[in-house]
Amino acid sequence: MEKVKVRLRPIIRNINLPIVIKTTILPGDSMERLFIATQVGEIFCIGNEGIRTFLDIRSRIIKLGVSGGGYDERGLLGLAFHPQFYYNGLFYLHYSLAGSQGPGAFSNSEDPTQNRDALPKFFKPDPCKPKTLNLRWTNREARYDHIDTVEEWTLQASGQPEKRRTLLNIRRPFFNHNGVNSLTFSPETGRLILTTGDGGSGYDPFNLSQDDMEIAGKIIEIDVEKNTFGINPPVVTRFHELPVSIQGILTVIAKGGRNLPGISFQRHDNQYIKYVGNVGQDLVESVFSFVHYKPLPVIQLVKAYLMNTRLQEDGFINFGWRGWEGTFPTTIIKECSPDSSLEKQTFAYYKDALKTSVQRIQPLTCYYHQDPRPGKFGGSALTAVQSYMGSGIPHLKGSVVFTDFAVEDSPPPNRGTLAYTKIRTDGKLNDYDIIETDYDFGSESSFYVSLGANLNQTRLYLGVYASNKVNDYNQGTIFEIVP
8 A cells, every 4th residue: 555644633622521523514505514522521513713612511420530640531522413414413422421421330330359259440350260251230220320311412403412212322331342432323224323332341251242132342223214202212232122213223233342442434336334433452453444334223133032042144244352352362361470471372262263253344444453564553443443534645545444432552752643444355464554744743652542634524623631540631633634
């Protein structure tokens, strides 16, 4: 692939952590506006006249950064405008509800002295202890971390947004892996798409992502044209716990996600390539692509579950987690004591890897946490994927651009990375190249946290934050990526 160099042109500075970047045309307006959603709960609209607050739901968001040194993966996570937003004013939000803080799914996990069998906050399985390989999330109504909600809002004629209805309420076991940039509309089906994570901790301890009944670790289509007004969705973790009327608006198109930072559609020869990122565990970050897929209506999934029958899943997309981390079987790495320079690698979930080895799709590209090859980098966490169809940066046209949070094991200050790859005609795994950026961040850290585009994907936008803590405020910058 060609070496690509770009400039970063600042658009707005000193905002909170910019988690979603979208554009749309406001009702009665004539131009596309840039919208920025921050993790703490603000949505800003940017135009020629500057920046203004479109919506502020900070009071609705769970208190962030109270543990873990200020790092948090909850908050306002998704924003999507209806394809007919110009005419109907409808838009959709995914966020973590204020007042929903729970103790977490692991009993006494904060204080191992309370319980000899207590588990660490970031769980790691031990293949020599079968008990750790087959955990179950029990007592879910009491043991959870928080509740996420997906809502429909409308922009009233007065210009004030107002909530219309709740589509889903999802109980989450841990604070992390809730998805990010989690809402978009499919140009193929016209339905709202929700991308979720596996529920968090580490290594998907309850194997939620491969369980067809679990909402966690899935890509879900929501038919927002169907009427669910008057129905207050219960707080659930599994599809069969939903009322039939809510089941009827849901379709599952993929499973096996660890943490999915959104989905991007690219039109090609009258069909759409779908790009999905999957954040890795310890070894590798992955970008997947697919064109054709077999959706499974939730009503059919629930029926099969209740009748104890298996559905035909040929054509159903499976990213392979937790048995597979990108191209690798999920692996545990331990130091070989007393020689810490040696390592022992063990399959974490051999049976899971075996079961999903044929069912899963191969990644389009992977990048690794350790990669000594020239022109590569050690990644930490994939934060966004975005198709680019513009001509302004010629070598990027028709590619998928992705961002990594911060280069692994690099000296401070921290620096995020831009990279890209393209579809191979033979469908095999492709390599990637770094996109070189001509911008001096000085002594400040620059965590790459989000990526967006305009409606026809001819302009790219990058969200950067100077801290990895959500409660270090007003340290965000939005750039346009330009030649």
